[in-house]
Amino acid sequence: MPLAPPSQLLLQQDLPEHALLVNPPHDDLAQSIPSGWHAACFSHSTNTVFETQGFETVSVLAPKQHAYQSIIVYLPKSKNRLQYVIDYCCSSLADDGEIWFVGENKGGIKSLAKQTKKLFEQSDKFATGKHSAIVSASKPLTAKDFELQTYYQNQVNELDMHVQALPGVFSQEKLDKGTEVLLKNLPRKIKGRVLDFGCGAGVIGCYVQQHREVDEIDMLDDDLLAVKSAQRTIEKNSIPYAEAFASNGFDEVEDRYNWIISNPPFHQGVKTHYEVTEQFLAKAKDHLKLSGKLLIVANEFLSYEVILKYHFKMVKEVARENGFKVLQCEGIMRK
The missing domain is CATH 3.40.50.150 (Vaccinia Virus protein VP39)
Structure with a gap:
């Protein structure tokens, strides 16, 4: 670059x-x-x-x-x-x-x-x-x-979850509005293997494992302090069959998942930056099983549906609240 x-x-x-x-x-x-x-x-x-x-x-x-x-x-x-x-x-x-x-x-x-x-x-x-x-x-x-150890901020958020977060990690101080809207509108049937992409302190992944019938959940982030925070949040809440690891996008991902769930980032540095999220949206289908589904939350002004319709047969708006929308995508179009 x-x-x-x-x-x-x-x-x-x-x-x-x-x-x-x-x-x-x-x-x-x-x-x-x-x-x-x-x-x-x-x-x-x-x-x-x-x-x-x-x-x-x-x-x-x-x-x-x-x-x-x-x-x-x-x-x-x-x-x-x-x-x-x-x-x-x-x-x-x-x-x-x-x-x-x-x-x-x-x-x-x-x-x-x-x-x-x-x-x-x-x-x-x-x-x-x-x-x-x-x-x-x-x-x-x-x-x-x-x-x-002295830099962890320990909090119990609105979900009654113990969050362990290092400075600058997403959702460090409180549950952000986008994640709140996403978790409030989670589909009832989420099963199998799940990936929390851009996990931050691990809130989404831990909540899904606690409240849905999930076999395993992986969490990834490019920020090394976020990964360390998610690992501590997993440990603090005794979340079974969960792992957090560092990855540049999907580079370190080898498996396919039944669900990929994310509150994807769209800021880099001091500028609004969409490239990372757009790459994630375009590549997500390659890491889903044939019947797999993608679930994301985004600011309502972001037109991610335009990208997603090139890769999924169905892109459905599940909810729209407080300036955010939740999109569920399924029907993978393999090329």
């Missing part, structure tokens, strides 16, 4: 030969940075890109036991995840090291410049351009060991 504006600005700088790159975007950055960098990606698909390019990758669930002189971090799209990222970077930073925060102007980099002055002894916005900026920071005022 073409370089994002923040990446273009970053590559104009005098870059260190060795650095930790945190939360890089899914663009062509990996082709242009020094080979001595390590990458810590929140996205499974981005992580795969860097590994394919020969970079050493580091888990975002626990910092590597190594102090980096240079850390370059792209601002996360979720404000809830920012403190997690800052803590992660500070725990990986050498005493005399420096962090560069990279981001688009409308993505929060301006407010971050003010925030870092409260968190670091030294902070400065030293590069601007491409509608982006880079803020440098060094000597954290408070440093602590990074412990993943």
Whole structure:
């Protein structure tokens, strides 16, 4: 993918030969940075890109036991995840090291410049351009060991489900309206093997396994913190025959399902982005059994029916509430 504006600005700088790159975007950055960098990606698909390019990758669930002189971090799209990222970077930073925060102007980099002055002894916005900026920071005022367990937000939602969610994971704080409409209008007969696509903290998958006659349920997400959260939600609610795993779309899916159920994402970064969801809608039929069904919820202004009618003989609107619609698709058209 073409370089994002923040990446273009970053590559104009005098870059260190060795650095930790945190939360890089899914663009062509990996082709242009020094080979001595390590990458810590929140996205499974981005992580795969860097590994394919020969970079050493580091888990975002626990910092590597190594102090980096240079850390370059792209601002996360979720404000809830920012403190997690800052803590992660500070725990990986050498005493005399420096962090560069990279981001688009409308993505929060301006407010971050003010925030870092409260968190670091030294902070400065030293590069601007491409509608982006880079803020440098060094000597954290408070440093602590990074412990993943301390970042889980534990809640009992409106479904009486115990949700364990890490910062920035979908449905972290409360049951979102789209998921609520979907679960309220679930068909009574959902059986067999079910896939929760884009599972977030695992709410949909766990609810279906609790309230329907399901043999097995798989949950997948590209966000590694979401997968970890879903695994914890499965465990906390004692959900049997359930598994959550990381996947870029259907890349890691080998089986076919009786049902695929999803509240698919349509935002990427700070922009509305439909490509990921459109690919999901087009490929879902290839991972359903011949009699399988697809059930999704979407904002009512999104015309997903246009895509779905190319792949399913019947696309039915099951419900429309609170600005959302639930679509059920069946009758797979194989090509």
